[in-house]
Amino acid sequence: MSEFRAIRIDKSERGHHADYVVMCERDLMEGDVDMDVAFSAINYKDGLAITGKGPVVRRFPMIPGVDLVGRVTHSAHPDFAPGDIVIATACGLGEAHYGGFAQKARLSGDWLVKLPPSLTPARAMAVGTAGLTAMFCILALERHGARPDDGLAAVTGATGGVGSFAVALLAKAGWRVAAVTGRGGEADYLKRLGASEIIGREEFAVPGRPLQQQRFAVGVDTVGGVTLVNLLAQTQFDGAVAACGNVGGMELQANLAPFILRGVALLGVESVRPRIALRRAAWARIAQDLDPAAIDAMSEIIPFDAALDRARSIVTGKIRGRVVIDMGLNLPPGAAD
Incomplete structure:
Protein backbone atom coordinates (compact mmCIF):
# COMPACT_ATOMS: atom_id res chain seq x y z
CA MET A 1 0.00 0.00 0.00
CA SER A 2 1.52 3.32 -1.12
CA GLU A 3 2.67 5.71 1.59
CA PHE A 4 2.44 9.51 1.41
CA ARG A 5 3.14 12.56 3.54
CA ALA A 6 0.44 14.74 5.04
CA ILE A 7 -0.19 17.40 7.63
CA ARG A 8 -2.58 15.84 10.13
CA ILE A 9 -4.48 17.51 12.97
CA ASP A 10 -5.05 15.38 16.05
CA LYS A 11 -6.89 16.08 19.29
CA SER A 12 -6.09 14.25 22.51
CA GLU A 13 -5.60 14.81 26.21
CA ARG A 14 -2.57 16.91 25.23
CA GLY A 15 -4.85 19.18 23.27
CA HIS A 16 -4.96 20.28 19.62
CA HIS A 17 -1.86 19.38 17.61
CA ALA A 18 -0.88 19.55 13.92
CA ASP A 19 2.25 17.99 12.43
CA TYR A 20 3.67 16.19 9.40
CA VAL A 21 2.97 12.45 9.33
CA VAL A 22 3.33 9.48 6.98
CA MET A 23 0.06 7.80 6.03
CA CYS A 24 -1.07 4.92 3.79
CA GLU A 25 -3.71 4.91 1.07
CA ARG A 26 -5.88 2.68 3.24
CA ASP A 27 -6.10 5.63 5.68
CA LEU A 28 -7.93 7.78 3.13
CA MET A 29 -11.64 8.46 3.52
CA GLU A 30 -14.44 7.31 1.23
CA GLY A 31 -14.73 8.54 -2.35
CA ASP A 32 -14.95 7.36 -5.93
CA VAL A 33 -11.94 9.26 -7.33
CA ASP A 34 -8.32 8.78 -6.18
CA MET A 35 -5.67 11.29 -7.10
CA GLY A 52 -7.31 25.46 16.74
CA LYS A 53 -8.30 29.14 16.93
CA GLY A 54 -11.64 28.49 15.26
CA PRO A 55 -14.17 25.62 15.35
CA VAL A 56 -13.37 24.50 11.80
CA VAL A 57 -12.57 20.81 12.17
CA ARG A 58 -15.66 18.66 12.64
CA ARG A 59 -13.90 15.31 13.14
CA PHE A 60 -10.46 14.12 14.20
CA PRO A 61 -7.98 13.23 12.95
CA MET A 62 -8.19 15.63 10.00
CA ILE A 63 -6.00 16.61 7.07
CA PRO A 64 -6.52 20.34 6.48
CA GLY A 65 -6.50 22.00 3.09
CA VAL A 66 -9.65 23.53 1.63
CA ASP A 67 -8.20 23.49 -1.91
CA LEU A 68 -6.36 20.99 -4.06
CA VAL A 69 -5.58 20.17 -7.66
CA GLY A 70 -4.34 16.75 -8.71
CA ARG A 71 -4.04 13.99 -11.27
CA VAL A 72 -6.65 11.23 -11.18
CA THR A 73 -5.12 7.79 -10.61
CA HIS A 74 -8.34 5.78 -10.26
CA SER A 75 -11.98 6.65 -10.89
CA ALA A 76 -15.34 4.97 -10.46
CA HIS A 77 -17.09 8.22 -11.43
CA PRO A 78 -18.39 8.55 -15.01
CA ASP A 79 -17.06 12.08 -15.51
CA CYS A 91 -17.18 20.88 -0.08
CA GLY A 92 -16.13 20.10 3.51
CA LEU A 93 -12.46 19.53 2.67
CA GLY A 94 -10.27 20.07 5.71
CA GLU A 95 -13.37 20.14 7.93
CA ALA A 96 -15.25 16.85 7.61
CA HIS A 97 -13.24 15.18 4.82
CA TYR A 98 -9.48 14.89 4.40
CA GLY A 99 -8.24 17.88 2.42
CA GLY A 100 -5.38 19.05 0.28
CA PHE A 101 -2.42 19.16 2.68
CA ALA A 102 -1.45 15.63 1.65
CA GLN A 103 0.22 14.02 -1.33
CA LYS A 104 -2.81 11.81 -2.04
CA ALA A 105 -6.57 12.28 -1.82
CA ARG A 106 -9.75 10.26 -2.29
CA LEU A 107 -12.83 12.38 -2.98
CA SER A 108 -16.33 12.26 -4.39
CA GLY A 109 -16.35 12.95 -8.10
CA ASP A 110 -19.38 15.17 -7.49
CA TRP A 111 -17.03 17.70 -5.88
CA LEU A 112 -14.60 17.91 -8.80
CA VAL A 113 -14.18 20.19 -11.80
CA LYS A 114 -11.73 19.51 -14.63
CA LEU A 115 -8.91 22.02 -14.89
CA PRO A 116 -9.71 24.58 -17.64
CA PRO A 117 -7.18 24.22 -20.48
CA SER A 118 -5.88 27.78 -20.14
CA LEU A 119 -5.04 27.43 -16.42
CA THR A 120 -1.97 25.69 -15.06
CA PRO A 121 -2.45 23.62 -11.88
CA ALA A 122 -0.40 26.06 -9.81
CA ARG A 123 -2.42 29.04 -11.01
CA ALA A 124 -5.64 27.17 -10.35
CA MET A 125 -4.55 26.86 -6.73
CA ALA A 126 -3.50 30.49 -6.64
CA VAL A 127 -7.15 31.13 -7.51
CA GLY A 128 -8.59 28.38 -5.28
CA THR A 129 -11.53 28.98 -2.97
CA ALA A 130 -10.55 32.64 -2.64
CA GLY A 131 -10.79 33.40 -6.35
CA LEU A 132 -13.81 31.17 -6.79
CA ARG A 143 -27.51 38.40 -11.64
CA HIS A 144 -28.81 41.34 -9.61
CA GLY A 145 -28.42 43.48 -12.72
CA ALA A 146 -25.39 45.54 -11.66
CA ARG A 147 -23.25 46.92 -14.49
CA PRO A 148 -19.95 48.85 -14.54
CA ASP A 149 -21.57 52.08 -15.73
CA ASP A 150 -23.61 52.14 -12.49
CA GLY A 151 -20.69 53.70 -10.61
CA LEU A 152 -17.87 52.77 -8.26
CA ALA A 153 -17.36 49.25 -6.84
CA ALA A 154 -15.94 48.84 -3.33
CA VAL A 155 -13.96 45.82 -2.10
CA THR A 156 -13.27 45.49 1.62
CA GLY A 157 -10.36 43.45 2.92
CA ALA A 158 -8.80 44.11 -0.45
CA THR A 159 -5.32 42.70 0.24
CA GLY A 160 -6.67 39.32 1.36
CA GLY A 161 -7.15 36.38 -0.97
CA VAL A 162 -10.83 36.96 -1.82
CA GLY A 163 -10.38 40.72 -1.82
CA SER A 164 -7.40 40.64 -4.17
CA PHE A 165 -9.27 38.52 -6.69
CA ALA A 166 -12.40 40.64 -6.36
CA VAL A 167 -10.38 43.75 -7.23
CA ALA A 168 -8.80 42.07 -10.26
CA LEU A 169 -12.04 40.48 -11.53
CA LEU A 170 -14.15 43.63 -11.10
CA ALA A 171 -11.51 45.72 -12.87
CA LYS A 172 -11.36 43.18 -15.70
CA ALA A 173 -15.16 43.37 -16.01
CA GLY A 174 -14.91 47.13 -16.52
CA TRP A 175 -15.65 48.46 -13.02
CA ARG A 176 -13.86 51.33 -11.35
CA VAL A 177 -12.74 49.76 -8.09
CA ALA A 178 -12.14 51.30 -4.67
CA ALA A 179 -9.98 48.99 -2.57
CA VAL A 180 -10.59 49.27 1.19
CA THR A 181 -7.58 48.16 3.22
CA GLY A 182 -5.77 48.68 6.48
CA ARG A 183 -2.45 48.24 4.71
CA GLY A 184 -1.64 51.60 3.15
CA GLU A 203 -13.18 54.94 7.48
CA PHE A 204 -15.27 51.78 7.95
CA ALA A 205 -14.02 50.66 11.36
CA VAL A 206 -16.41 52.50 13.69
CA PRO A 207 -20.22 52.64 13.63
CA GLY A 208 -21.65 55.47 11.54
CA ARG A 209 -25.04 56.87 10.62
CA PRO A 210 -27.64 54.47 9.19
CA LEU A 211 -27.52 56.41 5.91
CA GLN A 212 -24.24 57.98 4.81
CA GLN A 213 -22.99 59.66 1.66
CA GLN A 214 -23.73 57.51 -1.38
CA ARG A 215 -20.31 56.47 -2.67
CA PHE A 216 -20.65 53.02 -4.21
CA ALA A 217 -22.86 51.33 -6.76
CA VAL A 218 -21.86 47.85 -5.58
CA GLY A 219 -19.59 46.23 -3.06
CA VAL A 220 -17.84 42.97 -2.33
CA ASP A 221 -17.44 42.60 1.43
CA THR A 222 -14.98 40.06 2.78
CA VAL A 223 -14.97 41.41 6.35
CA GLY A 224 -18.46 41.57 7.84
CA GLY A 225 -19.32 43.27 11.13
CA VAL A 226 -19.26 47.06 11.31
CA THR A 227 -17.37 47.28 8.00
CA LEU A 228 -20.31 45.71 6.18
CA VAL A 229 -22.79 47.96 8.02
CA ASN A 230 -20.91 51.08 6.89
CA VAL A 247 -13.23 38.19 9.88
CA GLY A 248 -14.75 41.35 11.35
CA GLY A 249 -17.48 39.43 13.16
CA MET A 250 -20.58 37.38 12.45
CA GLU A 251 -23.02 39.83 14.00
CA VAL A 264 -29.98 48.37 -1.35
CA ALA A 265 -29.69 44.59 -1.70
CA LEU A 266 -27.52 42.42 0.53
CA LEU A 267 -26.49 39.31 -1.42
CA GLY A 268 -25.15 36.43 0.65
CA VAL A 269 -22.45 34.37 -1.06
CA GLU A 270 -21.29 30.94 0.12
CA SER A 271 -18.70 28.71 -1.50
CA VAL A 272 -18.97 25.41 0.36
CA ARG A 273 -21.76 23.48 -1.39
CA PRO A 274 -20.74 21.67 -4.59
CA ARG A 275 -23.25 23.22 -7.09
CA ILE A 276 -21.09 21.84 -9.88
CA ALA A 277 -22.84 23.66 -12.73
CA LEU A 278 -22.14 27.00 -11.02
CA ARG A 279 -18.57 25.98 -10.25
CA ARG A 280 -17.93 25.01 -13.86
CA ALA A 281 -19.31 28.34 -15.06
CA ALA A 282 -17.23 30.24 -12.49
CA TRP A 283 -14.01 28.41 -13.36
CA ALA A 284 -14.60 28.98 -17.09
CA ARG A 285 -15.10 32.69 -16.45
CA ILE A 286 -12.00 32.85 -14.23
CA ALA A 287 -9.91 31.18 -16.94
CA GLN A 288 -11.25 33.68 -19.46
CA ASP A 289 -11.04 36.87 -17.37
CA LEU A 290 -7.97 36.55 -15.15
CA ASP A 291 -4.66 37.55 -16.70
CA PRO A 292 -1.98 35.00 -15.72
CA ALA A 293 0.25 37.93 -14.76
CA ALA A 294 -2.42 39.13 -12.31
CA ILE A 295 -2.62 35.67 -10.76
CA ASP A 296 1.15 35.55 -10.38
CA ALA A 297 1.21 39.05 -8.88
CA MET A 298 -1.01 38.03 -5.99
CA SER A 299 0.50 34.62 -5.25
CA GLU A 300 3.68 32.80 -4.26
CA ILE A 301 4.63 29.13 -4.36
CA ILE A 302 6.22 27.38 -1.38
CA PRO A 303 7.36 23.78 -0.80
CA PHE A 304 5.23 21.40 1.26
CA ASP A 305 7.83 21.46 4.06
CA ALA A 306 7.11 25.17 4.63
CA ALA A 307 3.32 24.83 4.59
CA LEU A 308 2.70 24.20 8.30
CA ASP A 309 4.50 27.32 9.51
CA ARG A 310 2.95 29.51 6.82
CA ALA A 311 -0.54 28.20 7.59
CA ARG A 312 -0.07 29.20 11.21
CA SER A 313 0.97 32.70 10.17
CA ILE A 314 -2.16 33.44 8.15
CA GLY A 321 -2.72 37.41 -1.45
CA ARG A 322 -2.37 33.66 -1.99
CA VAL A 323 0.20 31.08 -0.90
CA VAL A 324 0.33 27.97 -3.11
CA ILE A 325 1.82 24.72 -1.80
CA ASP A 326 3.86 22.62 -4.23
CA MET A 327 3.35 19.00 -3.18
CA GLY A 328 6.25 17.80 -5.37
CA LEU A 329 4.25 15.88 -7.97
CA ASN A 330 5.69 15.97 -11.49
CA LEU A 331 2.68 16.34 -13.76
CA PRO A 332 2.80 15.31 -17.43
CA PRO A 333 3.86 17.88 -20.07
CA GLY A 334 1.17 20.47 -20.73
CA ALA A 335 -0.42 20.06 -17.30
CA ALA A 336 2.23 21.72 -15.16
CA ASP A 337 3.92 25.09 -15.12
Whole structure:
Protein backbone atom coordinates (compact mmCIF):
# COMPACT_ATOMS: atom_id res chain seq x y z
CA MET A 1 0.00 0.00 0.00
CA SER A 2 1.52 3.32 -1.12
CA GLU A 3 2.67 5.71 1.59
CA PHE A 4 2.44 9.51 1.41
CA ARG A 5 3.14 12.56 3.54
CA ALA A 6 0.44 14.74 5.04
CA ILE A 7 -0.19 17.40 7.63
CA ARG A 8 -2.58 15.84 10.13
CA ILE A 9 -4.48 17.51 12.97
CA ASP A 10 -5.05 15.38 16.05
CA LYS A 11 -6.89 16.08 19.29
CA SER A 12 -6.09 14.25 22.51
CA GLU A 13 -5.60 14.81 26.21
CA ARG A 14 -2.57 16.91 25.23
CA GLY A 15 -4.85 19.18 23.27
CA HIS A 16 -4.96 20.28 19.62
CA HIS A 17 -1.86 19.38 17.61
CA ALA A 18 -0.88 19.55 13.92
CA ASP A 19 2.25 17.99 12.43
CA TYR A 20 3.67 16.19 9.40
CA VAL A 21 2.97 12.45 9.33
CA VAL A 22 3.33 9.48 6.98
CA MET A 23 0.06 7.80 6.03
CA CYS A 24 -1.07 4.92 3.79
CA GLU A 25 -3.71 4.91 1.07
CA ARG A 26 -5.88 2.68 3.24
CA ASP A 27 -6.10 5.63 5.68
CA LEU A 28 -7.93 7.78 3.13
CA MET A 29 -11.64 8.46 3.52
CA GLU A 30 -14.44 7.31 1.23
CA GLY A 31 -14.73 8.54 -2.35
CA ASP A 32 -14.95 7.36 -5.93
CA VAL A 33 -11.94 9.26 -7.33
CA ASP A 34 -8.32 8.78 -6.18
CA MET A 35 -5.67 11.29 -7.10
CA ASP A 36 -2.09 12.38 -6.59
CA VAL A 37 -2.18 15.92 -5.24
CA ALA A 38 0.00 18.36 -7.19
CA PHE A 39 -0.75 21.66 -5.44
CA SER A 40 -2.80 22.98 -2.55
CA ALA A 41 -3.14 26.48 -1.08
CA ILE A 42 -3.36 28.15 2.31
CA ASN A 43 -6.71 29.65 3.26
CA TYR A 44 -7.63 31.51 6.45
CA LYS A 45 -9.85 28.57 7.38
CA ASP A 46 -6.82 26.26 7.12
CA GLY A 47 -4.94 28.47 9.56
CA LEU A 48 -7.84 28.34 12.01
CA ALA A 49 -8.00 24.56 11.69
CA ILE A 50 -4.27 24.05 12.24
CA THR A 51 -3.98 26.45 15.19
CA GLY A 52 -7.31 25.46 16.74
CA LYS A 53 -8.30 29.14 16.93
CA GLY A 54 -11.64 28.49 15.26
CA PRO A 55 -14.17 25.62 15.35
CA VAL A 56 -13.37 24.50 11.80
CA VAL A 57 -12.57 20.81 12.17
CA ARG A 58 -15.66 18.66 12.64
CA ARG A 59 -13.90 15.31 13.14
CA PHE A 60 -10.46 14.12 14.20
CA PRO A 61 -7.98 13.23 12.95
CA MET A 62 -8.19 15.63 10.00
CA ILE A 63 -6.00 16.61 7.07
CA PRO A 64 -6.52 20.34 6.48
CA GLY A 65 -6.50 22.00 3.09
CA VAL A 66 -9.65 23.53 1.63
CA ASP A 67 -8.20 23.49 -1.91
CA LEU A 68 -6.36 20.99 -4.06
CA VAL A 69 -5.58 20.17 -7.66
CA GLY A 70 -4.34 16.75 -8.71
CA ARG A 71 -4.04 13.99 -11.27
CA VAL A 72 -6.65 11.23 -11.18
CA THR A 73 -5.12 7.79 -10.61
CA HIS A 74 -8.34 5.78 -10.26
CA SER A 75 -11.98 6.65 -10.89
CA ALA A 76 -15.34 4.97 -10.46
CA HIS A 77 -17.09 8.22 -11.43
CA PRO A 78 -18.39 8.55 -15.01
CA ASP A 79 -17.06 12.08 -15.51
CA PHE A 80 -13.41 11.35 -14.74
CA ALA A 81 -10.69 9.00 -15.91
CA PRO A 82 -7.08 8.33 -14.88
CA GLY A 83 -4.85 11.14 -16.08
CA ASP A 84 -7.46 13.89 -15.75
CA ILE A 85 -6.31 17.00 -13.90
CA VAL A 86 -9.06 18.07 -11.51
CA ILE A 87 -9.76 20.84 -9.00
CA ALA A 88 -11.52 20.49 -5.66
CA THR A 89 -12.39 23.40 -3.40
CA ALA A 90 -14.45 23.59 -0.18
CA CYS A 91 -17.18 20.88 -0.08
CA GLY A 92 -16.13 20.10 3.51
CA LEU A 93 -12.46 19.53 2.67
CA GLY A 94 -10.27 20.07 5.71
CA GLU A 95 -13.37 20.14 7.93
CA ALA A 96 -15.25 16.85 7.61
CA HIS A 97 -13.24 15.18 4.82
CA TYR A 98 -9.48 14.89 4.40
CA GLY A 99 -8.24 17.88 2.42
CA GLY A 100 -5.38 19.05 0.28
CA PHE A 101 -2.42 19.16 2.68
CA ALA A 102 -1.45 15.63 1.65
CA GLN A 103 0.22 14.02 -1.33
CA LYS A 104 -2.81 11.81 -2.04
CA ALA A 105 -6.57 12.28 -1.82
CA ARG A 106 -9.75 10.26 -2.29
CA LEU A 107 -12.83 12.38 -2.98
CA SER A 108 -16.33 12.26 -4.39
CA GLY A 109 -16.35 12.95 -8.10
CA ASP A 110 -19.38 15.17 -7.49
CA TRP A 111 -17.03 17.70 -5.88
CA LEU A 112 -14.60 17.91 -8.80
CA VAL A 113 -14.18 20.19 -11.80
CA LYS A 114 -11.73 19.51 -14.63
CA LEU A 115 -8.91 22.02 -14.89
CA PRO A 116 -9.71 24.58 -17.64
CA PRO A 117 -7.18 24.22 -20.48
CA SER A 118 -5.88 27.78 -20.14
CA LEU A 119 -5.04 27.43 -16.42
CA THR A 120 -1.97 25.69 -15.06
CA PRO A 121 -2.45 23.62 -11.88
CA ALA A 122 -0.40 26.06 -9.81
CA ARG A 123 -2.42 29.04 -11.01
CA ALA A 124 -5.64 27.17 -10.35
CA MET A 125 -4.55 26.86 -6.73
CA ALA A 126 -3.50 30.49 -6.64
CA VAL A 127 -7.15 31.13 -7.51
CA GLY A 128 -8.59 28.38 -5.28
CA THR A 129 -11.53 28.98 -2.97
CA ALA A 130 -10.55 32.64 -2.64
CA GLY A 131 -10.79 33.40 -6.35
CA LEU A 132 -13.81 31.17 -6.79
CA THR A 133 -15.61 32.99 -3.98
CA ALA A 134 -14.73 36.35 -5.54
CA MET A 135 -16.17 35.17 -8.84
CA PHE A 136 -19.32 33.92 -7.09
CA CYS A 137 -19.69 37.45 -5.68
CA ILE A 138 -19.34 39.04 -9.10
CA LEU A 139 -21.80 36.59 -10.66
CA ALA A 140 -24.26 37.41 -7.86
CA LEU A 141 -23.92 41.13 -8.56
CA GLU A 142 -24.43 40.52 -12.28
CA ARG A 143 -27.51 38.40 -11.64
CA HIS A 144 -28.81 41.34 -9.61
CA GLY A 145 -28.42 43.48 -12.72
CA ALA A 146 -25.39 45.54 -11.66
CA ARG A 147 -23.25 46.92 -14.49
CA PRO A 148 -19.95 48.85 -14.54
CA ASP A 149 -21.57 52.08 -15.73
CA ASP A 150 -23.61 52.14 -12.49
CA GLY A 151 -20.69 53.70 -10.61
CA LEU A 152 -17.87 52.77 -8.26
CA ALA A 153 -17.36 49.25 -6.84
CA ALA A 154 -15.94 48.84 -3.33
CA VAL A 155 -13.96 45.82 -2.10
CA THR A 156 -13.27 45.49 1.62
CA GLY A 157 -10.36 43.45 2.92
CA ALA A 158 -8.80 44.11 -0.45
CA THR A 159 -5.32 42.70 0.24
CA GLY A 160 -6.67 39.32 1.36
CA GLY A 161 -7.15 36.38 -0.97
CA VAL A 162 -10.83 36.96 -1.82
CA GLY A 163 -10.38 40.72 -1.82
CA SER A 164 -7.40 40.64 -4.17
CA PHE A 165 -9.27 38.52 -6.69
CA ALA A 166 -12.40 40.64 -6.36
CA VAL A 167 -10.38 43.75 -7.23
CA ALA A 168 -8.80 42.07 -10.26
CA LEU A 169 -12.04 40.48 -11.53
CA LEU A 170 -14.15 43.63 -11.10
CA ALA A 171 -11.51 45.72 -12.87
CA LYS A 172 -11.36 43.18 -15.70
CA ALA A 173 -15.16 43.37 -16.01
CA GLY A 174 -14.91 47.13 -16.52
CA TRP A 175 -15.65 48.46 -13.02
CA ARG A 176 -13.86 51.33 -11.35
CA VAL A 177 -12.74 49.76 -8.09
CA ALA A 178 -12.14 51.30 -4.67
CA ALA A 179 -9.98 48.99 -2.57
CA VAL A 180 -10.59 49.27 1.19
CA THR A 181 -7.58 48.16 3.22
CA GLY A 182 -5.77 48.68 6.48
CA ARG A 183 -2.45 48.24 4.71
CA GLY A 184 -1.64 51.60 3.15
CA GLY A 185 1.75 50.27 2.10
CA GLU A 186 0.04 47.86 -0.30
CA ALA A 187 -1.43 50.62 -2.50
CA ASP A 188 0.87 49.85 -5.43
CA TYR A 189 -0.02 46.15 -5.23
CA LEU A 190 -3.75 46.94 -5.31
CA LYS A 191 -3.36 49.40 -8.17
CA ARG A 192 -1.48 46.77 -10.18
CA LEU A 193 -4.49 44.51 -9.69
CA GLY A 194 -6.76 47.20 -11.10
CA ALA A 195 -7.89 49.39 -8.17
CA SER A 196 -8.51 52.98 -9.20
CA GLU A 197 -8.46 54.32 -5.65
CA ILE A 198 -7.43 53.20 -2.17
CA ILE A 199 -9.56 53.87 0.93
CA GLY A 200 -8.28 53.39 4.47
CA ARG A 201 -9.98 50.74 6.55
CA GLU A 202 -10.38 53.22 9.41
CA GLU A 203 -13.18 54.94 7.48
CA PHE A 204 -15.27 51.78 7.95
CA ALA A 205 -14.02 50.66 11.36
CA VAL A 206 -16.41 52.50 13.69
CA PRO A 207 -20.22 52.64 13.63
CA GLY A 208 -21.65 55.47 11.54
CA ARG A 209 -25.04 56.87 10.62
CA PRO A 210 -27.64 54.47 9.19
CA LEU A 211 -27.52 56.41 5.91
CA GLN A 212 -24.24 57.98 4.81
CA GLN A 213 -22.99 59.66 1.66
CA GLN A 214 -23.73 57.51 -1.38
CA ARG A 215 -20.31 56.47 -2.67
CA PHE A 216 -20.65 53.02 -4.21
CA ALA A 217 -22.86 51.33 -6.76
CA VAL A 218 -21.86 47.85 -5.58
CA GLY A 219 -19.59 46.23 -3.06
CA VAL A 220 -17.84 42.97 -2.33
CA ASP A 221 -17.44 42.60 1.43
CA THR A 222 -14.98 40.06 2.78
CA VAL A 223 -14.97 41.41 6.35
CA GLY A 224 -18.46 41.57 7.84
CA GLY A 225 -19.32 43.27 11.13
CA VAL A 226 -19.26 47.06 11.31
CA THR A 227 -17.37 47.28 8.00
CA LEU A 228 -20.31 45.71 6.18
CA VAL A 229 -22.79 47.96 8.02
CA ASN A 230 -20.91 51.08 6.89
CA LEU A 231 -20.58 49.77 3.34
CA LEU A 232 -24.34 49.24 3.16
CA ALA A 233 -24.90 52.75 4.49
CA GLN A 234 -22.69 54.18 1.72
CA THR A 235 -24.25 52.20 -1.14
CA GLN A 236 -26.33 54.18 -3.59
CA PHE A 237 -29.98 53.73 -4.58
CA ASP A 238 -30.72 50.24 -5.96
CA GLY A 239 -27.14 49.17 -5.36
CA ALA A 240 -26.04 45.80 -4.03
CA VAL A 241 -23.39 44.34 -1.75
CA ALA A 242 -22.20 40.74 -2.04
CA ALA A 243 -21.08 39.55 1.39
CA CYS A 244 -18.84 36.50 1.80
CA GLY A 245 -16.60 36.97 4.85
CA ASN A 246 -16.72 37.36 8.61
CA VAL A 247 -13.23 38.19 9.88
CA GLY A 248 -14.75 41.35 11.35
CA GLY A 249 -17.48 39.43 13.16
CA MET A 250 -20.58 37.38 12.45
CA GLU A 251 -23.02 39.83 14.00
CA LEU A 252 -24.65 42.47 11.80
CA GLN A 253 -25.82 45.43 13.89
CA ALA A 254 -27.45 47.05 10.88
CA ASN A 255 -30.31 49.49 10.36
CA LEU A 256 -33.13 48.91 7.89
CA ALA A 257 -32.64 52.32 6.30
CA PRO A 258 -30.34 51.26 3.42
CA PHE A 259 -32.74 48.47 2.49
CA ILE A 260 -36.11 50.22 2.69
CA LEU A 261 -35.10 53.83 1.91
CA ARG A 262 -32.49 53.22 -0.80
CA GLY A 263 -33.45 49.76 -2.04
CA VAL A 264 -29.98 48.37 -1.35
CA ALA A 265 -29.69 44.59 -1.70
CA LEU A 266 -27.52 42.42 0.53
CA LEU A 267 -26.49 39.31 -1.42
CA GLY A 268 -25.15 36.43 0.65
CA VAL A 269 -22.45 34.37 -1.06
CA GLU A 270 -21.29 30.94 0.12
CA SER A 271 -18.70 28.71 -1.50
CA VAL A 272 -18.97 25.41 0.36
CA ARG A 273 -21.76 23.48 -1.39
CA PRO A 274 -20.74 21.67 -4.59
CA ARG A 275 -23.25 23.22 -7.09
CA ILE A 276 -21.09 21.84 -9.88
CA ALA A 277 -22.84 23.66 -12.73
CA LEU A 278 -22.14 27.00 -11.02
CA ARG A 279 -18.57 25.98 -10.25
CA ARG A 280 -17.93 25.01 -13.86
CA ALA A 281 -19.31 28.34 -15.06
CA ALA A 282 -17.23 30.24 -12.49
CA TRP A 283 -14.01 28.41 -13.36
CA ALA A 284 -14.60 28.98 -17.09
CA ARG A 285 -15.10 32.69 -16.45
CA ILE A 286 -12.00 32.85 -14.23
CA ALA A 287 -9.91 31.18 -16.94
CA GLN A 288 -11.25 33.68 -19.46
CA ASP A 289 -11.04 36.87 -17.37
CA LEU A 290 -7.97 36.55 -15.15
CA ASP A 291 -4.66 37.55 -16.70
CA PRO A 292 -1.98 35.00 -15.72
CA ALA A 293 0.25 37.93 -14.76
CA ALA A 294 -2.42 39.13 -12.31
CA ILE A 295 -2.62 35.67 -10.76
CA ASP A 296 1.15 35.55 -10.38
CA ALA A 297 1.21 39.05 -8.88
CA MET A 298 -1.01 38.03 -5.99
CA SER A 299 0.50 34.62 -5.25
CA GLU A 300 3.68 32.80 -4.26
CA ILE A 301 4.63 29.13 -4.36
CA ILE A 302 6.22 27.38 -1.38
CA PRO A 303 7.36 23.78 -0.80
CA PHE A 304 5.23 21.40 1.26
CA ASP A 305 7.83 21.46 4.06
CA ALA A 306 7.11 25.17 4.63
CA ALA A 307 3.32 24.83 4.59
CA LEU A 308 2.70 24.20 8.30
CA ASP A 309 4.50 27.32 9.51
CA ARG A 310 2.95 29.51 6.82
CA ALA A 311 -0.54 28.20 7.59
CA ARG A 312 -0.07 29.20 11.21
CA SER A 313 0.97 32.70 10.17
CA ILE A 314 -2.16 33.44 8.15
CA VAL A 315 -4.28 33.88 11.29
CA THR A 316 -2.00 36.74 12.38
CA GLY A 317 -2.58 38.61 9.14
CA LYS A 318 0.95 38.09 7.84
CA ILE A 319 -0.03 36.71 4.43
CA ARG A 320 -0.83 38.92 1.45
CA GLY A 321 -2.72 37.41 -1.45
CA ARG A 322 -2.37 33.66 -1.99
CA VAL A 323 0.20 31.08 -0.90
CA VAL A 324 0.33 27.97 -3.11
CA ILE A 325 1.82 24.72 -1.80
CA ASP A 326 3.86 22.62 -4.23
CA MET A 327 3.35 19.00 -3.18
CA GLY A 328 6.25 17.80 -5.37
CA LEU A 329 4.25 15.88 -7.97
CA ASN A 330 5.69 15.97 -11.49
CA LEU A 331 2.68 16.34 -13.76
CA PRO A 332 2.80 15.31 -17.43
CA PRO A 333 3.86 17.88 -20.07
CA GLY A 334 1.17 20.47 -20.73
CA ALA A 335 -0.42 20.06 -17.30
CA ALA A 336 2.23 21.72 -15.16
CA ASP A 337 3.92 25.09 -15.12
